[in-house]
Amino acid sequence: MSKKRYRLVSPLILTVTFSLLYFPLLIIAALSVNSSKLDYKFTGLSWKWYKEIFTHNGLLEVIKTTWIIAILATILSTIIGTLFALGINSLRAKKRKRLLMLNVVPLINADIVTAVSLSVIFSFLGITFGYPTLLLAHVFFCIPFVVISVLPKLSEIDEDIYFAARDLGMSKFEAIIKVVIPHIKTGIITGALMAFTMSIDDFVISYFVQGNGVNNFSIWLYSAMGRKSFTPAAYAYNTLVTILIFAIIIFISSKNNIKRRGR
Amino acid sequence: MNFIQLKNLTKVFDNNEAVVKNINLTINKNEFVTLLGPSGCGKTTILRMIGGFTEVTSGQIILDEEDITNLAANHRKINTVFQNYALFPHLNVFENIAFGLKVKKLPPEEIKQKVDKVLTLVKLTEYQERKIKSLSGGQKQRVAVARAIINEPKLLLLDEPLSALDLKLRQELQYELKDMQKHLEITFLFVTHDQEEALTMSDRIVVINNGEIQQIGTPESIYNEPKNKFVAAFIGESNIIAGQYLGSKKVKFFDLEFECVDTEFALNEKVDVVIRPEDFDVVSSEKAKIVVKVDDIVFKGVHYEVIAYYGDFELVIHTLEHLQIGKVIGLTIDPFEIHLMKTDE
Numbered sequence: 001m002s003k004k005r006y007r008l009v010s011p012l013i014l015t016v017t018f019s020l021l022y023f024p025l026l027i028i029a030a031l032s033v034n035s036s037k038l039d040y041k042f043t044g045l046s047w048k049w050y051k052e053i054f055t056h057n058g059l060l061e062v063i064k065t066t067w068i069i070a071i072l073a074t075i076l077s078t079i080i081g082t083l084f085a086l087g088i089n090s091l092r093a094k095k096r097k098r099l100l101m102l103n104v105v106p107l108i109n110a111d112i113v114t115a116v117s118l119s120v121i122f123s124f125l126g127i128t129f130g131y132p133t134l135l136l137a138h139v140f141f142c143i144p145f146v147v148i149s150v151l152p153k154l155s156e157i158d159e160d161i162y163f164a165a166r167d168l169g170m171s172k173f174e175a176i177i178k179v180v181i182p183h184i185k186t187g188i189i190t191g192a193l194m195a196f197t198m199s200i201d202d203f204v205i206s207y208f209v210q211g212n213g214v215n216n217f218s219i220w221l222y223s224a225m226g227r228k229s230f231t232p233a234a235y236a237y238n239t240l241v242t243i244l245i246f247a248i249i250i251f252i253s254s255k256n257n258i259k260r261r262g263r
Numbered sequence: 264m265n266f267i268q269l270k271n272l273t274k275v276f277d278n279n280e281a282v283v284k285n286i287n288l289t290i291n292k293n294e295f296v297t298l299l300g301p302s303g304c305g306k307t308t309i310l311r312m313i314g315g316f317t318e319v320t321s322g323q324i325i326l327d328e329e330d331i332t333n334l335a336a337n338h339r340k341i342n343t344v345f346q347n348y349a350l351f352p353h354l355n356v357f358e359n360i361a362f363g364l365k366v367k368k369l370p371p372e373e374i375k376q377k378v379d380k381v382l383t384l385v386k387l388t389e390y391q392e393r394k395i396k397s398l399s400g401g402q403k404q405r406v407a408v409a410r411a412i413i414n415e416p417k418l419l420l421l422d423e424p425l426s427a428l429d430l431k432l433r434q435e436l437q438y439e440l441k442d443m444q445k446h447l448e449i450t451f452l453f454v455t456h457d458q459e460e461a462l463t464m465s466d467r468i469v470v471i472n473n474g475e476i477q478q479i480g481t482p483e484s485i486y487n488e489p490k491n492k493f494v495a496a497f498i499g500e501s502n503i504i505a506g507q508y509l510g511s512k513k514v515k516f517f518d519l520e521f522e523c524v525d526t527e528f529a530l531n532e533k534v535d536v537v538i539r540p541e542d543f544d545v546v547s548s549e550k551a552k553i554v555v556k557v558d559d560i561v562f563k564g565v566h567y568e569v570i571a572y573y574g575d576f577e578l579v580i581h582t583l584e585h586l587q588i589g590k591v592i593g594l595t596i597d598p599f600e601i602h603l604m605k606t607d608e
Contacts, residue, residue: 092277160349163316166336167343168363168414182353 025242032235050240052233059233062220065134069216070199073138078192080139081146082184086176088147089154100151107144114141115208122209129211137209138199145198146191153187154180193248200241265325266292266450267313267418272322274308274474282308284474286322290418290452295444297453299461300471301497306454307346309471310420313452314343327417342411343420347427348403350395356406357382357391363414377413384443385409401432408440412447419444421453425460437463458498462486470494492607495537502578506536506603514603517573519552522598534603540568540581542600551593557586 035046054060088099106114118140122133161183165175181188203218210219217237224230267290274283283305290296298306311317313324315336324332331339342363350359357378364374382388385405395403404424411419421440425433441464444451455461461468462482470477470485470493478490489495495503506516508528514521516536528534548554555571555578569580571592578594586592 158347158349160345160347161351163314163336164343164345164349164351164410165362166316167314167341168410169337169366171335171337174366179351 028235029239029242031232032239034232037232049232049236052231053237053240056231056233058220058224058229059217059231059237062215062217063237065131065214066200066216066218069131069134069138070196072135073142073199074192074196076135076139077142077195078146078188081143081191081195082150082181082188084143085147085150085154085184085187086180089151103144103147106141107148111204115205118205119208129209130214133209133211134206134214134216137205138202141202141205142195142198145194146188149191149194150184150187153184157183265289266294266327267452268323268325269309269313270323270325272309272312272324273320274305274312274317275320282474283312286474286476288469288476288479290450293444293448293450295441295451295453295464295466297455297461297465297468298471299455299458299468299498300477302456304471305474306456306471307422308474310343310422310452310454313418314341314420315339340417341420342414342416342418344407344411344422344424346422346424348407348424350403350406350410352395354395355391356387356393356395356398359395359406360391360409360413362410367414381409381413384412400428401436404428404436408443412443412449416449418450418452421451423455424453426455426457433460434463440464462498470497472497488602489537489604491604492535495535495602495604500540500579502538502540504536504538504576505606506534508532508534508603512598514601517553517576521552521596521601523601523603524599525601525603528603528605533606535606537602537604538596538600540579541566542596543578543580543582543594544596545569545580545582545584545586546593546595548591548593551595553594555592555594557588557590557592560586560588 030042032049033045033047034042035048036043052059053063084103088096088103091099115137118133118137122129122136127133127136157180162175162180165179166172170178201218202216203222206216207219207222210216217234221234224234267288269286269288272283272286272288273281275281286309298309300306308317312319315331315334319332322332323330326339326341351362354362360378360381361374364377369377378391379388382391385408387402387405387409390398390402395406398406407424424440425436428436437460440451453461453464462485465482467479468482468485469479472493478485478494480488485494486499489498489501492503495501504516506514508525508531509515509520510530512523512526514523514525514534514536553573555573557569557571559570561568561570563581566581566583567585569582569586571578571580580594
């Protein structure tokens, strides 16, 4: 293709692609302020669905569960994943490669396989289905994400930095907390964010390990769709989550810009 | 004395590879000792075992009458200057130097006082607010030394601390380090693969190869009386010629008889003869037993390096005068410059 023609076509491709990506988000946003409960009829602007998030019985409950699980899973998997990464990093090349492989398998494994196997294991071990199984499952599938974002940071730093801290009087624990962790901070934060986003919108695995009436937003939505129990407040919640994520992205990138300009 | 003792120190890695084999070494107080050897000879592993960063497989490390073999690194009164400095990039120069004292929870005024003193010593007073990233190699090196000596260790370990610097700066820092060591009265254990560095700085040199000590001695004795082929070849340039001891201070090599000063060999024992290139005297061909033709000559600054063949044997000769290629010359050697060693075989 000639350069000239490409210059004409490229804005078109760009527009189509981004419309396809963002159109559904706009639809949800529009539905969230539609005063009608019906998807196909726009009857006027209204904020009532936003209010209903906090009054609707079932919805508020599952949103709470979703966030509690996501926050706890993020914290736990970040701690455990960072420790894993520290351990893997201290191994010699051959063993390190093997463990990295073991870490990658759950990442690329089909969710449905993980879901079924976790559910089988939990019932075999006799763990009560509900909060404990949801949390355990989420921690389990979040850990590899933390490991893969912390490890590259660890291999970047001079190994002797840890020994220098020991040399200057720090115990093993102090040296890791006060010297190594600050150096891999960005990797840990990236890992935590990935873990959080994985947990907050998980459906497949959560569906198989839920129980005793405890479920998360995606499971609730799946079972409420097209039924009487459904409320457009779900659209309102989705819109809020989208706005929150945009805010986080804008915040992070503006912070990075300041840093770059500072240099 | 016997300030530091290494007793049968051995390190075997997981793959059963012995990198340090049965090292016995005694270091006196305020001594500057250098571990010298090619890369991979185990010298850094010895240093890391003394520092407490690598576990000892067997043997003992004794510092000032205390067995520290299994003591954690942070409890040893030893500090280290690491090969790539290992400075903390998130801290500035002052904070890096103050690190050890802060860990010890000294009062801030005292820390400030001590850091100021050390900053003057390493000539970095104006740099105390600077980020580590903005420092040159030589400055980083000084921060690394300052960060270690401020803790007043009984023993300072230096792991090839000058290897990343250019020649001029390296020589400058060699003198500074040596001065500092005399001035501060700290025992230095220095690791390097650079023989010139070792000869310049050390009170004693420990030559290591394949995890074993080859020779321990003053720079002069290591240079002038190497114990074996490895030491002779590794330190300085040398011509190593197979010979035979004929008794009563006589040695035979190149099928010629020479006088020497060594006596501790058996009659007709096979020996290696070491002659340093600068110990040959170039004379006219009729005045010498060894007669060779100049094959090549290279200007080296202070001297010329001459390559000549005696039969098939390549001789390296250092001389101050220029010689034409192809010229026939005679070589003489003073008896005390002919050094005999036991052969390895």
